[in-house]
Amino acid sequence: MAKQQQIQLAKRPEGMPTDENFNFVETAIPSPEKGEVLLKTLYLSVDPYMRGRMTSAKSYIAPFQIDEAINGGVIAEVIESKSDSFKEGDVVIGHLGWQEYSVAADKDIRKVDPEAAPVSTHLGVLGMPGLTAYFGLLDIGQPKEGETVVVSGAAGAVGSVVGQIAKIKGCRVVGIAGSDEKVDYITNTLGFDEGINYKTSNVYKSLKEACPDGIDVYYENVGGEIGDAAISLLNKFARIPVCGAISSYNKKEQDLGPRVQTKLIKSSALMKGFVVADYADRYQEGAESLGKWLKEGQLTYEETIVEGFNRIPDAFLGLFEGKNLGKQIVKVADPDIAVLPHN
Ligand code: NDP
Numbered sequence: 001m002a003k004q005q006q007i008q009l010a011k012r013p014e015g016m017p018t019d020e021n022f023n024f025v026e027t028a029i030p031s032p033e034k035g036e037v038l039l040k041t042l043y044l045s046v047d048p049y050m051r052g053r054m055t056s057a058k059s060y061i062a063p064f065q066i067d068e069a070i071n072g073g074v075i076a077e078v079i080e081s082k083s084d085s086f087k088e089g090d091v092v093i094g095h096l097g098w099q100e101y102s103v104a105a106d107k108d109i110r111k112v113d114p115e116a117a118p119v120s121t122h123l124g125v126l127g128m129p130g131l132t133a134y135f136g137l138l139d140i141g142q143p144k145e146g147e148t149v150v151v152s153g154a155a156g157a158v159g160s161v162v163g164q165i166a167k168i169k170g171c172r173v174v175g176i177a178g179s180d181e182k183v184d185y186i187t188n189t190l191g192f193d194e195g196i197n198y199k200t201s202n203v204y205k206s207l208k209e210a211c212p213d214g215i216d217v218y219y220e221n222v223g224g225e226i227g228d229a230a231i232s233l234l235n236k237f238a239r240i241p242v243c244g245a246i247s248s249y250n251k252k253e254q255d256l257g258p259r260v261q262t263k264l265i266k267s268s269a270l271m272k273g274f275v276v277a278d279y280a281d282r283y284q285e286g287a288e289s290l291g292k293w294l295k296e297g298q299l300t301y302e303e304t305i306v307e308g309f310n311r312i313p314d315a316f317l318g319l320f321e322g323k324n325l326g327k328q329i330v331k332v333a334d335p336d337i338a339v340l341p342h343n
Pocket of ligand 1: 047048049128132153155156157158159176177178179221222224242243244245246247248274275276277319320321322323324325326327328
């Protein structure tokens with residue numbers, strides 16, 4: 001029986017995960033039954049939220065199980081079909097295991113069009129991170145022309161889209177990121193008005209200078225002291241979509257900071273947490289808008305693609321060191337049949 005590699009959760013991490021938390025296991029390539037397809041993994045997404053799933057804590061999504069495959073967003077090629085809906089060579093997206101081959105029920109995957117855009121974009125700007133940016137900013141942030149929008153994690157998959165949509169909406173946009181290269185990218189390539197390197201500057205002082213009229217929307221991706229600084233500069237009726245808090249994901253102790261209640265009261269601000277799945281019934285709207293902006297050139301994107309199945313854990317861990325510019329993706333294999341004109 002043909003074999004493949006799979007990556008399982010070996011044990012739950014305390015603090016920053018290491019190689020010891022991942023187990024490479026050889027397993028049999030499964031066979032599809034009626035209504036199923038056999039898929040070859042082409043591109044695989046690593047995302048910060050996966051750190052939360054490595055713990056056993058109750059959350060909006062079930063934890064990964066020890067000695068079971070880790071899973072997430074995957075772009076794959078149909079290499080054997082026992083479904084009327086798919087044929088060999090179709091390229092699909094699904095929530096699949098960290099493994100070279102998967103069997104999926106046809107109802108759990110959907111086709112992507114390799115002609116329309118590089119297929120990897122469905123893991124980034126046109127996929128979950130793009131939708132997260134779109135709904136968090138527009139539905140909770142409600143940016144208005146002329147307002148100041150600040151986004152942290154600004155050069156990453158979500159943050160880079162947030163800032164660009166805020167520019168489309170006519171806002172002044174300030175991004176916070178972890179290197180001069182990233183600041184250069186968000187200002188000179190993405191068109192943000194200002195960028196702050198939080199590793200080399202006093203974030204509060206730099207934000208104050210960059211936001212002379214205060215902050216109307218703070219799109220929170222990182223939490224910690226960066227969030228504290230932004231919340232100190234809120235305008236009346238400011239909005240804070242709380243998307244992520246990556247600075248605390250690997251902390252062993254609870255991450256305590258300044259209490260925000262008085263600041264929220266004084267500015268009559270709205271601070272609202274969300275997960276992108278809250279907007280599942282509006283994904284079509286979000287995908288259409290993102291696709292349109294991309295086609296029109298109003299939206300651009302970057303991907304950091306590492307190649308090789310064995311590099312998946314490194315790519316994941318790199319998210320917590322800021323190794324990625326734009327969306328972090330792993331290229332696992334070339335397709336057997338499918339033609340990917342953009343890749
Ligand atoms: P990114 O592409 O932004 O990658 C993570 C980035 O976080 C790194 O590149 C790094 O950039 C930054 N980072 C890492 N550690 C720290 C730290 N200690 N302090 C500040 N910044 C840090 O990831 P995503 O765009 O996929 O996700 C961004 C955020 O959005 C995450 O918090 C994630 O959990 C959240 N998210 C939430 C969703 C939801 O439904 N609510 C859905 C998707 C994502 P740098 O070099 O700038 O430090």
